[in-house]
Amino acid sequence: MSNVKIKSKNLNVYYGDKQALFDVNLDLNEKEVTALIGPSGCGKSTFIRCINRMNDVIDICKVTGNIEMDGININDKDLDVVSLRERVGMVFQKPNPFPKSIYDNISYGPKIHGKGETKSELDQIVENSLKKSALWEEVKDRLDEPGTSLSGGQQQRLCIARAISVNPEVILMDEPCSALDPIATAKIEELIDELKKTYTIVIVTHSMAQAVRVSQKTGFFHLGKLIEVGKTEKIFKNPDNKMTQDYITGRFG
């Protein structure tokens, strides 16, 4: 359980002249949930977007340093980002299902990666993904309805199912519950508990309570620097760094 899946070393990110991340060294363990906390603008989202190279879509963004997964350098210019994103999925803050049917939402990924050739194969993938994200029972009779007809919590589970459908190894979650009500949030947290048995998960969250509930390892970011990282229990019961303690106890001015 303590194998390192993703490792970053001296990772620096610049948006034009402004530096967003400073020398971040962070190890993410396999089949574990790592939570990233910190005030707004501290660089947590920037960090996870480095892992699946989503920062590429921003023209002025420059990434230097090392970030590796299973020994492969993610920052390599020649790396095929499409296959990278097949291995590293992402769930966003606001649920963003495609404006297509539920079925098509899930089958899109496998189709473009050539993972499901026949209809029955795709059917199987769709069913498995929906079952794994605890949505199957609720939507199995209406797979043709548009994904946008679901409630917020269901939409987010749909997005999780979509991320799972291509069989990734890592799932990145950028504040996945911030737009959801408590019941939907609880369902997603339950789901994360289950998913961590199969996938490596990194979750950015503003809710400290959620970070404690859900993660085994927590990293605290502030102004682009990784201030402290460690076992979740330790960080929240007895952190080493005073800044960390001030942040989690609400003493940040």
Add this chain to the structure above:
Amino acid sequence: MTKEERLKKRHRAEKRFRFYGLTSIFVALLFVVILVQNIFSKGSSAFKKTVITTEVFFDQELLEIQNGASQEEIMEADFYDIMIENLIKAYPAKDRDEEDELLKLFSGDAEIEIKKAFLNDNNLIGKTITLDLTASDDIDQLHKGNYPRDLPEERRRISDFQLVIYDYFVENKKISKNFNNYFFNNGDSRDPELAGIGGALVGSFYSILICLLLAFPVAVLASIYLEEFAPKNKITDFIEININNLAAVPSIVYGLLALQILLATIQLPRSTPLVAGITLALMTLPRIIIPCRASLKAVPPSIREGALAVGASKFQSVFHHVVPLALPGTLSGTIIGLAQALGETAPLILIGMVAFVVDIPSSPIDPSSSLPVQVYLWSESAERGFVEKTSATIMMLLSFLIVMNFIAVYLRQKFEKRWN
């Protein structure tokens, strides 16, 4: 001012604003009603033509062909004598002058109409049938009440004798109005009673078709490239400014462009829907690009990110996700652009569509007219008969525009429902 006074003042202001709004809408609707009523009243009579019920006897002696002749033989045969013989019998005329005046009551196509009857049934020799022959333009207008009868004869287009015959026909119920199929089937003609928009209709259809086939793909692909793939630098900014400016260029300038390049340099055939289509396409291009780009811009970035995150390439994310969402807006813009193109007159005049074209074009490279140009041409003619036809053509044009706009709205709603 107390709180209550302020509240009252605000309420009054809101009431005033509502009143202004409703008044403007009312005034606008009033103008629309007046316009429509004006055109309708002038144009509705064009859909009917006056016919004179005449007995026609197919005398073998006056015909070269026999019963059972083939279609080609009938087409080539001369029916002039049959026509004269029968028409003179419609009313007693005492001399040649009066005979001429009698004949003038019928349209110039009377011979052809009699021939058509024989084409339908080639066993009519020796038989008498009753035909509704198209009346001449003057009788048509007289019957529709557009000619005043109380003028001295020199100032009238219809002589006293002709009036007598007309009254006789009316009394004996030999004169009536039928549906004017000539209006839709015939091309232009010097005779108003025979003139139709058939040629212009087909000409417009071909022009718009070519315009669509050229403008739509180019515009949409250009928009997609500029919006999604092109790097954001000074060059693309420059292009964007120029596209926006193109939309504002007066349409007659496009006509000049077509005249110089398409006609003079490349020497494409004049007055054809092909040239019209190309010209209109150039004009419509920016009018499609602008709404298409706006629709593409309006697609939320979360959709693109969702697609990319699942491992789609940039190309896939654009064409599988962004473009379908931008389609409703693009289609609306396209149809509105086409509707505008349909009504364009100035550039088409420049490329020579003012020519008098009688035949209905059978391909885009046959010379033709177009609906708005036809309106222009007829509005310049002296004959009273063209007045109603001009208005009727305007009615047709407006109906097409309304239908196209409805299609735009329908398509937009349908697609938006599907994807929302």
Add this chain to the structure above:
Amino acid sequence: MSNEHTVKSYEEELQFLKDSLIKMGSLTESQLSDAMDAVIKVDKDSIDKIIKSDEEINKFRSKIDTQIMNLLVKRAPMAIDLRETISSLKISQDLERIGDLSKSNAKKVKPLPLDLPDELLGNLKRLGELVMKQLNDVLDSYVNKNFDKAKEVWEKDEQVDDLTYIAMESVIDFLSKDKKNLDFSTHLIFATKNLERAGDHITNIAETVCYLVKGEYLKGSRPKGKVIQE
């Protein structure tokens, strides 16, 4: 980055908790001292006063309990705040028990004769004074978040055990000299035991303070002195 909570009411609630605890601590100290005095001087008049002040201590306990519940529900305290809250819970429990034990000792004064030998009372007095010092020190260490001081208190429990043993022996000695003494001797035995128990609770408080300050529990078992076989 200040050292106060961004939400002032949170800061005030925590402060209120600490203040209540400190007040409760002072009351307990007085209680313990008064009870000791009563026993040594065989002062039967102060018994009622002591019983009354015990009610005060209990009231504080409920107040602190309620406050802790509020903090947990409202604030979901983390790290040091969490430790502070839980520690307050434990310390107030221990203080209340010390108060009860003092009250119990005070009650035992009633049946005591006025002519108890000095030596007997002396041992008891020494034990009492040590326990009072322990309480004072441990409360100090709480107020000042002084790990070392708390650890000392924790370690000194050994001495408390030793003095208990000595006091106990002298009572048993006294008891064995004259059967008449049996009746109130048992009271004295219980009173001595109560003081030892008070010492244990004080040791608990010391452990809690250490955890509060360092975030780790003290390693090893607490030092034990001689123990009377029970």
